[in-house]
Amino acid sequence: MDGADLLPNSAPFPRVSLESLRRKITACRRCPRLVRWREKVAREKKAAYRREVYWGKPVPGWGDPKARVVVVGLAPGAHGANRTGRMFTGDESGRWLYRALWRAGWASQEESVGRDDGLHLRQVWITSPVKCAPPDNRPTPKERDACAGFFKKELLLLESARVYLALGGFGFEAVARFFGLRPKPKFRHGVEVPLPGGRWLLGCYHVSQQNTFTGRLTEPMLDAVMKQAGRRAGLSVGKD
Numbered sequence: 001m002d003g004a005d006l007l008p009n010s011a012p013f014p015r016v017s018l019e020s021l022r023r024k025i026t027a028c029r030r031c032p033r034l035v036r037w038r039e040k041v042a043r044e045k046k047a048a049y050r051r052e053v054y055w056g057k058p059v060p061g062w063g064d065p066k067a068r069v070v071v072v073g074l075a076p077g078a079h080g081a082n083r084t085g086r087m088f089t090g091d092e093s094g095r096w097l098y099r100a101l102w103r104a105g106w107a108s109q110e111e112s113v114g115r116d117d118g119l120h121l122r123q124v125w126i127t128s129p130v131k132c133a134p135p136d137n138r139p140t141p142k143e144r145d146a147c148a149g150f151f152k153k154e155l156l157l158l159e160s161a162r163v164y165l166a167l168g169g170f171g172f173e174a175v176a177r178f179f180g181l182r183p184k185p186k187f188r189h190g191v192e193v194p195l196p197g198g199r200w201l202l203g204c205y206h207v208s209q210q211n212t213f214t215g216r217l218t219e220p221m222l223d224a225v226m227k228q229a230g231r232r233a234g235l236s237v238g239k240d
């Protein structure tokens with residue numbers, strides 16, 4: 001089953017639920033290098049977080065199960081999601097992303113510091129094609145493929161999704177692969193690719209410090225992409 005089966009009246013809906021998928025993901029130890037790395041980071045910690053207990057496990061997606069916008073990153077950050085156990089939570093990348101979602105009106109607050117910080121998402125789900133923090137933010141193709149089954153099941157369960165907002169080329173390619181797009185669309189910031197069933201794949205520079213500190217990605221640029229996503233998903237954005 002591939003992304004084309006997301007079309008209405010197509011293949012039967014998978015019986016697995018998001019909750020059972022979440023349990024399967026968090027128990028996974030399939031990639032030896034990533035298991036070693038995520039646990040090493042969790043043991044050794046960053047000085048600023050030395051008193052904290054790191055999550056140190058795969059990080060499942062989270063958000064509104066009825067989301068119309070699915071934000072697709074790359075993988076958990078070593079001292080962000082791998083520490084807190086929630087995607088884009090507890091690091092600078094997450095601060096940028098959640099502030100933008102809050103400005104768009106899709107997050108209940110602009111801060112995202114831990115799993116119990118009271119943050120709620122409306123109409124948005126946040127995930128990644130690889131569920132474990134990789135060294136240097138670079139999973140191998142073998143690790144990407146090992147995790148593809150989880151990503152695929154997750155996207156199939158998010159039935160209401162209309163827009164897949166990919167932060168960076170890795171997430172963009174993963175969504176394109178899921179939908180079996182040929183020829184492969186080229187990632188660029190702001191690109192919009194039509195998908196089966198009236199859905200859309202949108203490209204946005206990743207909210208990594210590499211992009212935000214250098215000015216390659218600015219807050220107005222991120223807000224503009226959120227507006228694009230909202231328009232394609234039929235959602236109101238901010239004061240629109």
Ligand code: SF4
Binds near residue numbers: 030132
């Ligand atoms: S990256 Fe995915 S497949 Fe590999 S260990 Fe983590 S959850 Fe399992």
